[in-house]
Amino acid sequence: MLRRFLAAAFAVLALHIPAAPASAQVVGPVGAAILGAPDPYQGTVLAIDFAGVKTSGVPRYQLGATRYVSFTDVPGLSVSRPSTEYAEQLDGSLVSFASNIPAITNNGLAVWEARTNLLLQSNTFSTSWIAENASATANATTAPDATNTGWKLLENSSTATQHDYAQVVSKAASAITYTATIYAKAAERTWMNFQASDAVANGNRFFFNLSTCAADTISNIGAGFASPTFSASAKVNGWCRLSITFTSNTGTSVAIVPMLALDHSTTSYAGDGVSGAFIFGATLEQASFASPYNPTTSATATRAADSISISGLSVPTPYTLVAGVSLPVRLGGDFITSTPDLHNSQGIYYSGSVRSFVVVADVIVANPGAIVAPALGTPFGAAARFQTNDVNVAASRVLGSHVTSVTPLSMTTLGFGPNPNGGFSGGYPDGFIRRAVVYPRAFSDTELQGASQ
Structure with a gap:
């Protein structure tokens, strides 16, 4: 009797679970949603989690409310690297990727300068x-x-x-x-x-x-x-x-x-x-x-260098950028850049002097001061708030100082690494972008610290 009741109950629940679009992928068991497990990327404009940092190792490619099977399915994606590329897995094994195919392993998305x-x-x-x-x-x-x-x-x-x-x-x-x-x-x-x-x-x-x-x-x-x-x-x-x-x-x-x-x-x-x-x-x-x-x-x-971006976005201020990276050979370069036009860059940049900056309209306007340098190859993160007269950044949970006289611009393109349209560039990260997330609101300082783990 109990077995028939449970079967009927789950049948009713199934009727109320919306089907995913043909090109989308529902990540994780349906039971988790039924039991109310929180979605770490609910309410995001864009959530690209190559390494499954917040999704138990399962990659997430999400634009708005739609999840896609692969990164290359995401609308507006541009990938340019007219040569093959080897990228490392976490165990140090090598995987070869054909020209103009993003080099994604369980380390993340490889973004390297030309060599x-x-x-x-x-x-x-x-x-x-x-x-x-x-x-x-x-x-x-x-x-x-x-x-x-x-x-x-x-x-x-x-x-x-x-x-x-x-x-x-x-x-x-x-x-x-x-x-x-x-x-x-x-x-x-x-x-x-x-x-x-x-x-x-x-x-x-x-x-x-x-x-x-x-x-x-x-x-x-x-x-x-x-x-x-x-x-x-x-x-x-x-x-x-x-x-x-x-x-x-x-x-x-x-x-x-x-x-x-x-x-x-x-x-x-x-x-x-x-x-x-x-x-x-x-x-x-x-x-x-x-x-x-x-x-x-x-x-x-x-x-060739990796040039990777997602265009066609329309994200007004305020918004928050979150980046997770792993840098195996040096500490430096642009993590993610939000491009409002051909002449300006906004984003998160990490310098060789061990600081994480926010760049607004091609001018460095905020940094958290010196932080403990992560070991090469060790994943770490940064999060930046872009809000009129209130810009700040956190890196490895270290909070920066508020910048109160700046006007960030809206976002139309997200670059993985340097700005694909030019403008300010701290260079290539020469490593792996593990995740890049855009939230359509201003994080509090406490939220910035939590997101920058």
């Missing part, structure tokens, strides 16, 4: 690379992108010598800052010297412990290069991405060398002919920090 990989045959070490007492075996293990394209760098049996592969790149006769990266994984050899030099007698040796994925020691070759820094980050299935940054001398060449090592200083030794380590995906960029892996073949390759 050029100067190394040829970035993952074909038998071509364009010079072997020294070593060989390279193709398809030796599963790579970070889940393909069977990892290589094995093998030492030969030569004694008292180095075992490596090298590529030499021509450059201008001036001091230039470069960043080089390679994925490496321990096998019989658990140390690697990732070396940069002028291909003559000067440069740096960067030693990495592959077993612990740790940057260990830097030593000079000859006079050395200026300002050498290095880092290692653990990735999927034991892979480690090695990154080295340096400023070259005025020579006309730079050589990048993945070299086997016995420990944190020994690179010249008697090889046994069978030992080695795995490598994948080398890059050399004229930049001060690394960007995602950018594959090359017989020529250098440029990955």
Whole structure:
């Protein structure tokens, strides 16, 4: 009897649940709505939650009251990146995205500046690379992108010598800052010297412990290069991405060398002919920090910048912007920008001096003061209120100071990263936008702090 009663009751309730539009997606079980579970994005103008920050890991793509199956279904979306792009998952694995397809993983939406990989045959070490007492075996293990394209760098049996592969790149006769990266994984050899030099007698040796994925020691070759820094980050299935940054001398060449090592200083030794380590995906960029892996073949390759926005909005003041981000390599850049016209930007910008600003009509008008710098790759947030004579921002729950003599403009376009129409720009975030939300009202200071977690 009870079973028939419950069945009838749920049938009646089902009659009163409105059907979603054909292009929309109802996220979460219907039972949650019946039981009155709060919707974190109720009443928003726009709620784009790539990483499911507030929806239990389930992405949300919502414009007004309509939820869409995918980000690309959202009306007014523009995506421009005329090149492929790799983006990382939370576990460090790589996913490839075709041209003009937004690079969305469980980290969020990848938004990067344009970069050029100067190394040829970035993952074909038998071509364009010079072997020294070593060989390279193709398809030796599963790579970070889940393909069977990892290589094995093998030492030969030569004694008292180095075992490596090298590529030499021509450059201008001036001091230039470069960043080089390679994925490496321990096998019989658990140390690697990732070396940069002028291909003559000067440069740096960067030693990495592959077993612990740790940057260990830097030593000079000859006079050395200026300002050498290095880092290692653990990735999927034991892979480690090695990154080295340096400023070259005025020579006309730079050589990048993945070299086997016995420990944190020994690179010249008697090889046994069978030992080695795995490598994948080398890059050399004229930049001060690394960007995602950018594959090359017989020529250098440029990955275009991500230009992503949603237009056709009509949001008068007051309104509130909320952004969530994860920045894996540096702290800086525009998070989200609300564009009122071709000449003005409003939005949330994070500077290298560890502050979060509100930008109104291309003028920085508010910031919360110095906040504790989040660790690279650690998600954090910011929220900004745009109201006439009352603008403020909070970042990581730290509240800024009210700006009481400013007139924000209405919003017509939301940019993910820099303003797609120009105006003020703090540069690309060079990382992941985890969520971007627009509320059609002014948050209180307490609400700004809560939304900026």
